[in-house]
Amino acid sequence: MSPISTSDIKPPSQLSFNGISNGNAVQPQQDPEYLSTQPGPDHDWKVSLKNKVVAITGANRGIGLGIAEVCLANDALAVYSLDIFEPGDEFQAIRNENPKRFHYIHCDVTSEESITSAIDTIVANQGRIDGLVANAGMTKHQPALQFDHAQLEQLFKLNVFAAYFCATAAAKKFIELGVRGSIVFTASMTSYRPNRAAPSAPYGATKAAVRNMTHTLAMEWAKHGIRVNSVSPGFVKTAMTYFVDQAPDWKLKMQYYGGMPRLADPKELGGAYVYLLSDGASYTTGVDLPVAGVVGAW
Template sequence: MTDQETRSNAVDLTGNVAFVTGAGSGLGRRFAKTLALSGAKVHLSGRRLEPLQSLRDELEALGCTVSLASMDICDADAICASLDHAESELGTVDILVNNAGISDADFATRLDLERIDQVISTNFRGPFIASREVANRLIKAEKPGRIVNLSSVGAFHYRPNSASALYCATKAGIVRMTETLAIEWARYNINVNAIAPGMFYSEMTDGFIDRVGDGISDRYPRKRIGDPAWLDSTLLYLVDPRSHFVTGTCIIADDAQVAR
């Protein structure tokens, strides 16, 4: 999908302020770009500053309004500080995309405590804190909002040799977090939904594909791995104000890669 095609889609986010975690690479980079090209002001957050600066320069050259700050999603104080920065630059954040995540990439019995804590903090604790903080600010400002959490088909499907039990468990937690927060915050017009992607090309999956080879796609019905651009319409549907009746839902976007 070209930038021009993204700009011309029917979802107009002019006046919205989006905060995207893990925006420096992979799906997060695509999500940030999609929101910006749909008219939203976008704050880019992530651990590495250089990729964020590169994306900011690219988007500003296209006429988008962007701010950025490096942030470790495991650091609650850093989350609040980054939101403060976003609000001072762009206004109240009313779209949150909880994209930052890491894989465990090993069998459970081989994981040390440091890795266990890191995966849980990155994939679940951080998104929960970010959601809570954004919701508190929206409630105080008496504004509606949209939160989109990134889960995974691993929340619903697991193979014996997957070697990602902890990752999948945290992504299942994201689905339940989405459902419960949606109910808790419905009275404030804050919608909370999730996307559960299958196998897409991204920085996280590159290592896995390197290990097992591109032949992994042969096991899929359509023999292909997802392009991040193919999630544009799913993301935009969930942040579109016209989708105000959709909350507490997890959309599986996996091209029928896994069993149901």
Template structure:
């Protein structure tokens, strides 16, 4: 007997995705749209989210009369911008049900050289930025007693990586924010969960891991012996946003090709084939 797809049906739902112009944010927005949701793509660079929204809108129905994906300029470092983006979603689609906090930046430098400004900058985007958007949307969710917040954490929320201390601390903080909101806001009908992607080449990390010794060592430690793709993260987002996860609250799902499970296994180092 085929499994019903209704558990993952997001028809009638509206999602706001920060960092929606590229990478994991765009992939998650695409998957939500493909499961019936309408999406608002938020990003600091308006032209980038405009281009992404145009691409995603083409995936909607053939009538072309009503958009299913729209862009909004959103700087998660600004309270006013976060509130304006939520209002825009409400005004455009008449509701809001899902928020994905995917906006992020990277800082790679030896920890001895790390400054307080570096740390504060990443915290302001990742943690405080996610809080700003969650609070702005949370007022709507509390009033309707329904809403799903999904925070994009990282594999570095669980383990250390050299020379990305500020990023790792910020992403660990995303897990703490997820736990706190899940505990405090569940009584308002709001579920808060997270996703911890493994190594997915995106605009902020591609030069660090593709074709580098760092990337080789990552693959050596990944049982599936490859990097992931944004679309492989998006399935977890659909699940967490959908009725299938109606009793799931306060968890962060690693999607990492087995990286966290890796111990001593078969070598996948490039030099193995030469022996």
């Protein structure tokens, strides 16, 4: 092989890409218009929700309320709970600690009209919306052969269809406002593999659908500057899972499962959501973050 002469090396302005000259004679091929999620030069790289307006479905209790509390602790300008149930004492206590920052809007997330109306109300009140957590859902743990059609329909309507309605309604508003928004789904570790402590084939199927939606919507909406991610919790102590660690063989199971032999406090999930909602995650989209201390239980 003959040696390469320095005269053979072209400056960058004369190099070509895909057969198109980058020299002065030919204009470079234009890339499609994409709204970049990259923060500006004056961005504060602290992971924070400062000046962010966030909506969380099903945040009057349970995991949603824990997420809301952590968002508020990380300087969110306003957090809205979109829930069909009236707020309880826990909600009121957190609202009292965060006057004018924590709000409730009655919303049926299985209705496209209801969720669209709720998002419009937020924008009317705050002038913007920056993030939405599609968290509302339900579970039912029983052997697969005992599920009837009505139970399956109820699970899929709330866990899949409602999550889709929430995401699309938020995305339309982000695009309308030119906001580089963030959508975070609440999936589940059962979207990966069975929960041996409390099996539910239909529930796992709904959460697997949510996790797949995450990847596809992230791909579709990246050009609008919209990021879509999910969090997959493990065992979390809520009104829906109170029975899990009450089982007589719970401690024995934990000896074999490994990991952290306990249920999580809902607030322990909050950091994952705060990160994904924040500008600190400006290059993070289409991923699922498992937050499951009891690693071997799945």
